[in-house]
Each structure stands twice: as structure tokens, then as C-alpha cells.
Amino acid sequence: MLAGGVGGAKFTLGVRAALGRRGAPEATVVVNTGDDLWLSGVRLQPDVDSITYALAGVNDTHRGWGRADDTERVNAELQEWGAGWPWFTLGDLDLGTHLARTGWLRDGLTPTQVLERMSRRWNLGARLLPMTDAEADTIVTVRDADGAERDLHFQEWWTRHRAALTPVRFDNPGIAAASPAPGVVEAIAAADVVLVAPSNPVVSIGPILAVPGMREALAAASAVVGVSPIIGGRVVRGMADVCLTAIGVETSAAAVAAHYGARSSGGLLDAWLIAEEDAAAAPDVDAAGIRSVVAPLWMTDVDASAAIVDAALAAAS
Template sequence: MRAAPRVVVLAGGVGGGRFVLGMREALRRRDAAVNTEQLTVVVNTGDDLWLSGVRLQPDVDSVMYALAGVNDVNRGWGRQGESERVASELREWGATWPWFTLGDLDLGAHLARTGWLRDGLTVTEVVARLASRWALGASLLPMTDAEVDTVVEVDTGTGRREMHFQEWWTRYRATLRPLAFRNPGMESAGLPSGVAEAIAAADVVVVAPSNPVVSIGPILAVPGMREAIASSHAAVVGVSPIIGGKVVRGMGDVCLDAIGVATSAAAVAEHYRSRRHGGVLDCWILAEEDAHLASAVESAGIAAVVHPLWMTDVTATAAIAEVALRSAGR
């Protein structure tokens, strides 16, 4: 492997943004001149939605803002120095979800995105335009150019109902029991320009510690994605989003329970499966708190590596990313 290998990260959400920051730092420590050809982030777009007439891409924006250094680390989403005057006015008009806040700076990105989409640009082209505003040190690619917004079927207590993932996640805080997650239109979606090429050219593919069901799940569900990973010469290394039997952030345990997967580092590794057995993983990095599960991971045909996984700052996260790069050699 070169001093600065070519890396593709599959990521979504705030955790994905944090991990990508650490990966960029790890690559820069190997080669200060690392460029966007050496780090590609394939981002989940299952969270996308139309709201108040504009197209939102929460995971794309979370990763982009994190790499640009303009994300609000205190709230965990959106831009620094945000205001909410437009959101307040939209609520007065009854033209938005009252429980879903659009920051004014963030809304500027949504308006630009929507205008370019209506002009006929693909999602890939729009993401590239948005990302070109900052020197991100990485290339961002959506998992697909198709609209495959995540729909959740829930048990309301009096019956079943379908709703957009963002309503279930943000309004109800995942308190309504999910029965199924679906991405309508996924069967006719496909890989956008650049994704298969990046995976084919990669030395390492990393599955970030993002939600396995609603962040990584949609990425792997895009027709052609698993085939691209299976045929790549790159080692595929996953980083556990579970530490000590608990999710690090959000309500990922509720999502895992809905698909019959235990909230366990070993169970998530087995859910992704070994690449030798038709899955996607060659190696799995577990937290020190889960070291006792390493043998179960190895029994599933996946190399296990134990390392501290708390992403407390860029330094700690870069150390995790470096372990992922070194583990690829296994």
C-alpha cells in the first residue's frame, strides 16, 4: 500500500462526518499533499426529502459541513452561527413541519441544490457544485442519483402507518415501533458516475461507524454497490458503531431491533457478513469494551481488530482511521 492509499468511505450522518474528518487527518499525516483523488466519501441519500418546496440532503450536508469546518458541533447538525428567521416565517405560514427546523444558512444550500436540480443537473453534479465552495480534501459522491427516500412503517398502537424517515426520527424520536424500513424506487436506482470507478481504484474501502440500518443499509442496497465492492481488490474494513453493547449516538438500537439484529458489535459485523460469504467485510474493528466478542467475529470469517473507538476529537478519530488503514493489510 502507498504511503497515502486511495480510500473510499461509506458514510452517513453526524458520526460519518466525524469519522471522515479523522480519515482525512490520518491520510494527511502520511502525506501532507494528500488530494481529493485519495479520499472519496460515498454518502447515504436515503435521508433526503422534499420540504417546503426544496430538496434536503441531511447526510450529504452533515459530511460536507464537517469537512468544511462549518458544522455546528454543539447542536450536532447544521451550520455554525445559524439563524432561523426563515424557518419561523415558514411556520407562521403553515408551510413547513413545525418540528423540523431549517436554518437560514442551511436553507441557502437547499435553495441552491433545488435550483440546480430543476435546471437538469444530476444529484452527483449538484453535490460537486456545493462541495466546490470549500477545500474539503475529499471527493463527495451520493450513493445514487435517484430519489430513494426512506419510508418507515410504524406501529402507532392503534394500527400501522407509513411516514418519511425524518418524521419518525425527528418528530417522534423513534418512539413509534418500526416494523419495516423501505426505499421506494431502489430497485430501479443505480450507481452514479464515479462510485464504481472509485471503489475499483481504492486500496481500502471503509464502512464508517454510521447507523447500519438507515445510513449504511441504503448505500449497500443500491443496485450494483455490493457487486462493485465484491469485485474490488481493496480490503473492506468496518468500524463498529456499537460500543459496550450500546449505540454511540441516536436511536440505532431501535433500527437494529426492527430488522432482528442485536445491539452488539459482533451482531452488526455478522449482519454485514464476510465478503468471502457473500457479504462486504474483510475486517471489523471493535471497541476495547467489546474485546470479548472478537472470537465471534473471527468465527464469522471476518478478521477482528480491537482498538478504542470513542471519537472524542480529531486526534482520537484519526487514530481509529489509521488502525483501519493498517488493518487493511490483514
């Protein structure tokens, strides 16, 4: 599966549960690393950590990010020193993860090797791979009220400004020279089905697809089924609608399907799950060459997420 963000973490839990009930092999999750950044000398991987913590059962389900029952003493001390970002909170347990990761990276390990080492701590029930070992952080170009453009790291635009600044474009500098992380292409080739999680199409799934060689690998996959992140014409969480508007895509299940495109015509998808609230959009999805499947898409708990995965696997077969 391709995943990122809170939606990707919830969906990954559903994938693990659905496959576990079948006695099937574990899934491989290709995780977005476009959200990554350096802060106070340590390397942060927000999407990687969200999915890792969720699978380990140690995530903060209330905030949607970070570790459960974390404290913020070190973060407060950093603020006293004027270090870091005052609007970007780092929990103490979370900082332990970032320090371990940074130490391993400085010792010469690749992000893939670091994530493999991190995964040994808990029985995750899934194999996690970064989309690439290259650094390709997402940069958002925004337009201020006076018309001037400036660049912000995605985390500043998303977390500090809550996507309130008008985005002009999203870039991942260095991604043109990147390649899929070791094992990614092989996992896609060996998979019975590739699932596209209901993650932000622009800043979570978009960077994964932008890695050179990724689309070619997906074009040769057995089946690719996506799950709409839009329910009832609205985003479920976050500000994905702002991202979609910036790239000229309507916030609708059918429009996002068309954005991904049909694999039969050089796009990504064979089938697309849309919510019951968007059932009227099914003919538009079908007309785009993508088989529509109407199903309940609210991920209220693991069982509900697993039911969505069941529907996606049925669509693939």
C-alpha cells in the same frame, strides 16, 4: 468510504487527517442519500450536508447538524404561514444551501453534479459522491398501539417521534430501479481500501448497500474494513438500536458484524474494528469469518478519529 450521519461526518474528518499525514491521495466518500426529502419546495440532503459542513469546518458541533451560528428567521416565518414541519428546524444559512441545490436540480443538474458544484466552495480535502442520483427516500412503516400500520418519512419518524413509534420495516421506494451515482463504482474499484464508517447500519449504510450494483462493486474491492458503531453494547449516538431491533439484529459489535457478513462468504467485510469495551466479542467476530481488530473507538476529537482510521488501514494491509 461509505458514510452517513453524524458518525460518518466525524469519521470523515479522521480519514482526511490520517491520509493528510501520510501525504496520501484524498478519499472518496460515498454518502447516504436515503435521508433526503422535499420540504417547502426545496430538496434537503441531511447526510450530504452534515459531511460537507464538517469538512468545511462550518458545522454546528453542538447540535450535530446544520451550520454553526445559524439563525432561524425564515424558518419562523414559514411556521407563521403553516408551511413545512414545525418540529423540523431549517436554519437560514442551511436554507441557502437547499435553495441553491434545488435551483441547480431544476436547471437540470444531477445530484452528483450538484454535490460537485457545492464542493467547490470550500477546500474539503475529500471527494463526495451521492450513493445514487435517483430519489430513494427512506420510508418507515410503524405499528400504532391499535395494531394498525402506517408509513412515515424517515425524518418524521426520527426527528419528530425520536424513533419512539415501533418500526415494522424500512423501505426505499424506487431504489430497485436505481444505480450507483457516476464515479462510485470506479472509485470502489480503484481504492486501496474501502472503509465502512461507524454510521447507522440500517438507515445510513443500509440504503447505500441496497443500490443495485453496489454490493457487486464491493465484492470486487481490494479490501473492506468496517468500524463498529456499537461501544460497550450500546449505540454511541441516535437510535440505531431501535433500527437494529426492527430488523432482528442484536445491539452488539459482533451482531452488527454478522449482519454485514464476511466478504469471503458473500458478505461485506474483511475486517471489523471493535471497541476495547467489546474485546470479549472478538472470537465471535473471527468465527463469522471476519478478522477482528480491537482498538479505542471513541471519536472524541479529530486525532482520536484519525487513530481509528490508522487502525483500520493497518487492518486492511
